[in-house]
Amino acid sequence: MRELSRRQAIIGLGAFTLVLAGCGEDEAPKKAADVSANKAGAMASYGVNQQFKATEPVSFDVLYNNHPFYPLKNDWLFWQELTKRTNVTLKPVAVPLSDYEKKRGLVVGAGQAPLIIPKTYHPQEEAFVASGAILPVSDYMDLMPNFKDMVAKWRMEPELDTLRQSDGRFYLLPGIHEEIWVDYTLAIRTDILEKLNLEVPKTWDDLYTVLKAMKAEYPDLYPMTDRWGVPTPGGNLLKLVAQAYGTKGGWEYQHATWDSAAGKFAYTGAMPQYKQMIEYLRKLVDEKLLDPESFTQQDEQAKQKFNSGKSFVISTNAQSLINDYRETLTKTVEGAKIAKIPVPMGPVGDYKIAPRLENGVMISKKALENKNFVAMMQFIDWLFYSEQGEEFAKWGVEGTTFTKDASGNYKLAKDVDFVGLNPGVPKHLQKDFGFSNGVFAYGGTTKLLNSTFSEEELEFQKVMNARKPWPVEPPHPFNDEEREQASLWETPLKDFVTQNTLKFILGERDLSEWDAYVKELEGKNTSSYMNLVNTAYERFKKEHG
Template sequence: MRELSRRQAIIGLGAFTLVLAGCGEDEAPKQAAQTANKAGAMANYGVNQQFKATEPLSFDVLYNNHPFYPLKDDWLFWEELTKRTNVTLKPVAVPLSDYEKKRSLMIGAGDAPLIIPKTYHPQEEAFVASGAVLPVSEYFDLMPNLKDKVARWKMEPELDTLRQADGRIYLLPGMHENVWVDYTLAMRMDILEELDLEVPKTWDELYTVLKAMKTKYPDLYPMTDRFGIPTPGGNLLKLVAQAYGTKGGWEYQHAFWDATAGKFVYTGAMPQYKQMIEYLHKLVKEKLLDPEAFTQQDEQADQKLISGKSFVISCNAQTLVNEFRGALTKANPDAKIAKIPVPMGPVGDYKIGTRLENGVMISKKALEHKNFVAIMQFVDWLWYSDQGLEFCKWGVEGTTFTKDASGGYKPADDVDFVGLNPDASKHLQKDFGFQNGVFSYGGTTKLLESTFSEEELEFQKVMNARKAWPVDPPHPFNEEEREQATLWETPLKDFVTQQTLKFILGERDLSEWDAYVKELEGNNMASYINLVNTAYDRFKKEHG
């Protein structure tokens, strides 16, 4: 574990200051913005205080339009938000499928809204050099709720992973009180019962279960998978890689922190990465895993599960309820499906994940806006205050939810969400706009788990008993390094993705692993890792 830097120690003592050495040249515009652009801002805004602009305000926001709950102008969310904050949000709607591309085009053209949510680190890095988005860490003093949660939850190690080479943060992250694991495997419990099998706790036990299923049902693949587009095997590779102590699929990053060696190594060349490949190749070779699992459309995968052609598939809590359970029961009334705790591997009982969520970028245009301080206060309230987080998740007490004497949440009788009230006539997301992925993420564990069924709470109980994986140290590139790294990253990622799939499917023999590593070296692997370790050493020296 890294020693606390002086800056981190100061934060730990409660004096949360993020003024960094070398940023003095930007102090003047920063001070000017906070002094002059206060129209509509509250004079004494503080932690868990209701933000309400002193005059009616209107801000545009980039809106990721989800097909499961398409945008509606008459949602209660918009009306109640204006009532509480005196702010009217004007959504600039972009389809979910085009969100990242359209966001980049709008920012590049200078046409982006003031508030740009639903951004996953490190996507913000593409906009840092141009100055298109604000170094938001310079303005944390305007965000008391964010500062409070960072201090109380000791989030500074996570925030450090967002810092760029200048020491600043350009993305306001969603923050969870604790590491939360959602994605895992779903399994047909009735098939386990039929074969007198226990829920597998390890990947080796899963292999045994799949073998038994194959013996009983030789004409089908016991396991198929979804979430393979655009990242082949996105969730499955992630989970298996974690079990072996590396990163794959959705989580794949070129550089992996080797704590023993005290340096970064190239992920796609790690022995542990090869072990992940060997495991999955074994499943495919023995026809336990559908070879189409890594690249098929979700709808194809779902249909295989629902029609009984497969018994195991990736899922999360919402997918289980919204996509699988109802359709499967309709097709086969005797079928029972459930999430299983993420199987473990050689690294043991770790809960691998992050407390950070997707976050919000603020356009550079906001700094010159007469309502700049009000914008930052509003964002702080909506995304970081306890009241704002509750509002985004649950809505209006007495209308969309009620609370019991212990403070527990319950949907109103006529409102459903993730099957909590399946016979209700209205839906929390579709009809009211709450629990919306643009606004609702992060918060206390109690709030997070407030929408969980008893079944999901049992899953979380098992996962929460596991140890949290340490946070990697930051290694931000400077502008020149970023430019060089960008030239190497795409060819490297494409090559690793292609070869990983070939090894797993048996299109390339694993005896060629050493040749594959040499091919990585030909794609600038060593130069890339040297760049990463140089950036790590520099940041550690300059910022602790």
């Protein structure tokens, strides 16, 4: 999961009102395309939590993010049962996970994308808005009753508005969680903590103390090595440490961060809080507490170091704890124990910082020409936003992959494993059946989210849910002219910030040069960029309150 920049505004009622919201006084409202001729296969009457089934067999191609842990199989029960229930056949265009973002950009930009383009994180869709390569999906919400019901029921308007462009529309259908869900954090060897009489670290300062003690006991090792550094250097680690200081880094890095004290946006990579993040990580590297290869090594290298006992702390989420570490580590290192710890806290205090919006689905502009367009939107609404569709995508087929008791509690079939719930059995929910697939299964009620969690993970969630939610940032959507100008600056700026962040952390550039670095950023148009951001913010605030 990635943290989103957030925008607040009032969403109007219905697609037409939503579009009106983005129009200035002198602009004509932009209307949704007439799709009355493209209803082949659509249900004449389709509503909330109603089983969607196309009135004739239809098929849609879908860009498919092929995960190496559960590589695509054409004979998965997921595909067969999906067609049985919905009369829809999905035709996956498979792309390796490692190449997904690049390949998606190429095919969308060339107008050759499949109709359905999942696994897109905001603001990645913005690159395709000006060209018209993707649909303004907010125009077609009346075709998606489950989505509209979910937004209204869970009061998602402020979060949903994070996706809006200056025309008032949004171009990405997000996965939606009922409540904030924190998953990514650190895993730590608890047997080492016990050996050294150390407590589980609650703050980043505590973690420093723990790492120092580990280093003293094992001077030839780096106590911490990390993963998820490719393609984003320090992706999860920078994200977590930046959050603790009140800024954005790693996976969540965006150029602008709201400065509530100043009442305007600041350039993230030049903020004092961003420098504090760097100073903390530089200290860990300087004192040989953090493996300097953490920011650039492949995941397999990081996992091998951790699972062979050469390091004791590493980034994790719930699935990685089980799938990537525990089983291998406990077989390799006698007596090894591991836990997923609550996200360490920093100067900002006891906040939980994560979105209720997940990665989402873009729709190719070609879909409007498809005779089955309405059926496709109904199908997407059922699969991603209905209770039945979400249960199906996550758990599979009742009686085959799971059972459910009278209270609605789920239980995996005895011969099926998932995240270590049934270890040692012959079948796997993802690998053998295609369910709980990250392309299709995300979002939903907290009960559904928690349904696959172990007692250990539920305890982690209990601690995180006791924390306060981080405030939502105000909106600052660019108009087309601003977006065109901003796009010329953003990539060089992002590259420069990334390069220098690593240089500072790894000691290749002295922190005494911070002010010089900030001036170098200004030479790359940060002042002009932030003028665009704050102008967009003031305009949106004036027009929408």
